[in-house]
Amino acid sequence: MKIFNWLFGNRKPSKKEVVDQYKINDDRPASLETNIEDQIMFKRDMTGLLEYFKQMPNMERIYNQLTHFIRNGYSVKKYLIEANILEDEEIRDITAKGFNVISKFLEDMLKIQENAELRKDYNACLEAISILVETSTTSINDENNLKNTNTMNRRNFYLSPKLYGQNLTIKIDNQGFSYNHDKIVDANKKRFSKGGSAHKSWSENGFYSKTSGYPNWASEFIRNE
Structure with a gap:
């Protein structure tokens, strides 16, 4: 399980260990369909995050890449540039929304149990959102000057x-x-x-x-x- 392996140091954890550490202990399911078309409610813990990633595998891939690269000498911005995420408006918008959702999961998981590495990823998500929004604003201004x-x-x-x-x-x-x-x-x-x-x-x-x-x-x- 790639997500949050670092929570247990050098020992590779089982999926159950990771989920149990950041799970809200109640009877609510990890996800719940709503009456609104294509709208799903996710439980705000590790089980909900994993269900979200099942629905959004590209965001899981991007998140895993980001958390790997920032632990190997990359800045958040350098990763976004090299992954070609800043190039297109639509990609920036989708990715910013994805990081916003993930950050909400991480924020609530930190309330369950504080962890320095989890906090690092939470801050990286916030920084990524800021860079993506700022780049989009700059692009809009550039397009307004095209006339x-x-x-x-x-x-x-x-x-x-x-x-x-x-x-x-x-x-x-x-x-x-x-x-x-x-x-x-x-x-x-x-x-x-x-x-x-x-x-x-x-x-x-x-x-x-x-x-x-x-x-x-x-x-x-x-x-x-």
Whole structure:
């Protein structure tokens, strides 16, 4: 069990030991469905956190990575940068909400029993939320200035319905290319429409991105610099 192995020092604990140490001893279940669609209430202890992670496996992965890296010389911000979490607005928003939920679990677990390492992770979650929110605010301010410049600087290839219609030139200086956002979208409307190869990313995530380089279908619109 990766979560909170450090609570027991060098000895690897059993799942039962970890759960029992931070469990509220009552008859309430770890999770409970509500009358609101897709809304689940979680018990605010270790059993509830584990149930939350079952529902949100990506947040479990991100949390495990963060807690590992901050114990191996990384700052919270360095981890968020290297994990590419700061690049996209939607990813930042989802991750900030996830860390907020996790921090509430950790806060209540600390009330059950104080632990220096658990406190360290709680503080790391709060710092991550602060960085993610601050980065989002900066990005919003940058987008508000686009009306005057019609240029956006990014670190990776990125298309979004939110940017469409602004005739933006997006510059990826760290990779040495730029492109007109709307021209690529206009030339690939079928690709982003229902049944197209990029429809799910475009409609559900609200963006299409590529960390390194650009997709072949956009190549004729790419300007190398």
